[in-house]
Amino acid sequence: MASIPIVESTDLRAEFFERGGENAAKCYQCATCSSVCELAPADAPFPRRQILLAQWGLFDQLMGDPAVWLCHQCNDCSVRCPRDVAPGDIMASLRAMVVEKLAFPGALGSLVGNVRKTWPLLVLGPILFWAALIGITTGFGEVETHHGLQPGPTMGQYFYDALVPHSLIYAVNFAAVGFVCLVLLVSGSRFWKMMGDRQTRRGSFVGSLIGVVTDIALHRKFASCERGVPSRRWGHFMVMWGFVGAAVASGFAVVFLYADTPPFSWFFALPFFEDIGYPVPITHWNKWLANISAVLLVVGGIMLFANRLKKGDKLVGQTTAFDRFFLWLVLSVIATGVLTEFSRYLVADPSVGFAVYVIHLGVVLSLFLTLPYSKFAHIFYRSLAMVHQRMTST
């Protein structure tokens, strides 16, 4: 059998080392990391092999490697590593590299990959975009709302759709979501094919997907690997469910908004869905759902943030620009979202509330648009990798 020439990428290696992967050079392949990892499958243990490949710059072999994503970075390995390689950090840096290199279009991948330098553009761009859009469309003047309700104690002192009509939000955000879906479809199919080329999948996709969704919903993988930082698990759990709750509440809000319009009108045959007009009062259950989600997001967000402040703790690991950008973006979305709501009730001057609201819309747009290129993409790649693993191991 002839030997296979292996293709190394020295440029990528240098880039990888610059972006938090330089400790890979300290590895001497003892495999303590793979031995202590609770998540590593016995027939394809990680992260030893991934660190070796990274050390040599063999990134081709890492792009379609599900192991990179099966890791939940509990950092057990980093604590035990006799060489201070911090394998958990290496895996995190590898994920950042995969996100960037599989990105479509590639230029956007590099833009976000280079976030240490490009972050002002990525954050201020969408905010300014919103400001400009509002300036052009409504000229920051109040527009007539279609519901004709009056502000009050349960309604807040003013309505945001008086500044930014819902149609504008749909126009921007639905377009952004459409773009994100398209991009993810391209990157995801590349990733899916790369994994498939390495290992044949046998099991059922749907069955595996259900299993994976259950795992994620209950944070089962976190539970099996977590050792020293329960705040990471629970923080992540709360933030994830907070986002889910906020998304669901937003969806229902749309339903209430268009209560008299098909296809939404049939909702009002269901219990709890009586047409109460719009905006719904703060005492309504959908507001409760939204506010509980907000609490989860705030508490979870603080836990994750506090966790990252523990510098030098091997269980926490390093925080790269890639991590920092995503974390701050999420925290900004949470903070501006909550402040937007509070302002309406607490600050009489609508310009404060409106200013916060514009920033909120900006960071939400930033979060959406960078999703396929930022750390947010883990929700997508990791889920695919977990489905792939289920399909290959059954």
Add this chain to the structure above:
Amino acid sequence: MDKLGVFLCTGCGIGDALAVDEVIGAATEKGCAATLTHGCLCAPEGLAAIRGAVSEHGLNGILLAACSDRAKTREFAPLSSEVPAVFRTAIREHCTWSHPADGEGQTAEDTTMLAQDLVRMGLARLNGMKQIVPLHEEIADTVLVVGSGRAGLEAALTAARLGKPVLLVEEASELGGQLAHQVSIPPEEPPYDAPIPNPVPGLIAEVKADDRIRVYTDTTIAKITGQPGQFKLTLSGPEAAEMTIGAIVQATGAKPYDAKNLGHLGYGTSADIVTSQDFEAMLSAGAIVRPSDGKKPHRIAFIQCAGSRDDNHLRYCSSECCVNTLRQVAEVKKLEPSIESAVIYRDIRAPGHMEHFFVGVQKTAEMMMTRGDVDKIEANGKLSIHLSNSLLGDRVQIQADLVVLAVGMVPQSADGELIRELIDSRHQAEHSESSQVRATSAKRADELKHHDGTEILHLGYRQGPDLPTLKYGFPDSHFICFPYETRRTGIYAAGTVHAPMDSAQAAEDGLGAAMKAVQCIEMAKRGEAVHPRAGDTAYPDFFLQRCTQCKRCTEECPFGTLNEDKKGTPEFNPLRCRRCGICMGACPERIISFQDYSVHMVAEMIKSMSIPEDYEEKPRILALMCENDAVPALEAAAANGATWNPWTRIIPIRCLGSTNIVWIAEALSAGVDGVILVGCKYGDDYQCHYVRGSELANTRLGNVGETLQRLALEPERIKVVELSHDEFDRVPRVLDEFSAELEAMGPNPLKGF
């Protein structure tokens, strides 16, 4: 000795386990001039009692029937200078501790009989002992150091600091050896994480500035004759010289394994495949370039174990190439940070503090590493390294612009014994009367001819002109128990000629060897053996009138002590002697005797044992046990409460190799039912203090089997057992198993005749 006293200690439980009167009675029967029992012989009162009896009765030989001669040495040692002959028999360990009267299968009667025999044997030994008159020879103080690498330089400086004149002889025209031009060496002090400057230039300057050290460069040794303290040295070089020297440190170092043999790694197919030494020259010159085109390489691949741990090349690990490569990687990073270093290893061996160095280099150098077997290296512009079994995949190729082969080290030694065999074979091939012998000798001479001209020390020894080598050509001795000893007394190997080692170890080795050399000179002045019977002033006496020139002694001495004259009569060099008695065991004429140990003395000890005719109750077994390993193991067993059969009579001997066949014959004809010899492990990983003693004993006893069969005795009545120092738990088993085997055979038919 004729006026003997027996002193029986009854302390440590001895008195409780024995019928003391009967033991003393056995001594009186043998015609002792004085007997004494004391509750604590080692106490000042006990010692005073001994001294009183000695002066009262004018004793010239005393038997201390108490504890082992390993115990209470400080208390009893002064007696040796006061009384001409002192012998200690270990009643405590060999008899009472291991045969308590109330023990299982033991009776007070048997224990007492054992103690009586120990006393009888001790007296028989004392009877034969003569007063020791130590040698007083004129001893030269100078230490000769051969070779000036780091080990040689350290040895020279150490000997000089200890006040000895030193001759430093170097074959090359400059000092420094292999390290002379190395840019750096691995770290030798905390934090051990980066290379340190090469200390060799500083050592050279120090040596040159030291007026106690005379340096001879471009010089080789023409001849060394004589013995430690009195070596006659002839130098050949620009300043031919003759002088007398006391001891020798051979620090001739090692050379890199010849990479021309490494065709499978592509050496010779491309100028860009070089050895670590070639690469070191680039580092010293400060320019890392591909020899083929003079361009800076993008990536350097270091191949570890190039021709090492390989049955076709060097079978051993040279122990320093891995760390040397790490150092070179660090130097590359320092010199040209843009060059990538990849290391392909079998397993990185960075022992001890070098682990910190490994970590340090990994932290700074960003090197790549993988385990892997190199199948081949192809050269076509770039170098393509084909690996199998690598961590990167079973069969992969990786690219490099420059390949550095980390070759192992080959000791610069000469195999003295084989050179001697070559000389003998050539002589036989010409002079033998038998044409068959002439033919086989000629063939052997042809096989050995590559040893021609390899001599280094040119020793005038019967057994060859250089140190005998052990595994792989290293003139090592026992690396744990006596690391600096070679098989030539007064000649110490140090540095990489001694064993594969790194620079720091070579420095330490040079220091240690120089201290041994100085010790050898000082002890020779006092007429004392250096090793392993340090301080022993007795030495063998050859009664040459009865010598038959059989040459067994000259051939079997593991230390080349004996030369031969033209007729083959041994010429004894007492200062070379280690006092093992292997010559004594070999001699068929039994003409070799120490003042305190001889064939006759041990034979008399055997004859003094009482052999009850009633076998059913009282069989008798003789155990000849090596005093270096087997006896300490036995005594440790006794101290740990082990017990064994009361029929075995133990005689500690210096080395199993000193066993003379006469002793076996004496024992069997006296009616002893069996003889067991317990000695050290032999073979490649021998533990014998005298290297070949236990092996020689085994060979000799192999020949005895036939003789026994002729006498209608079972060969199984003689047994040889190998036992190491730490196997004390085996001792009772070994002795009791033999006893059971003899019981199955029945009594010695010669009993009672």
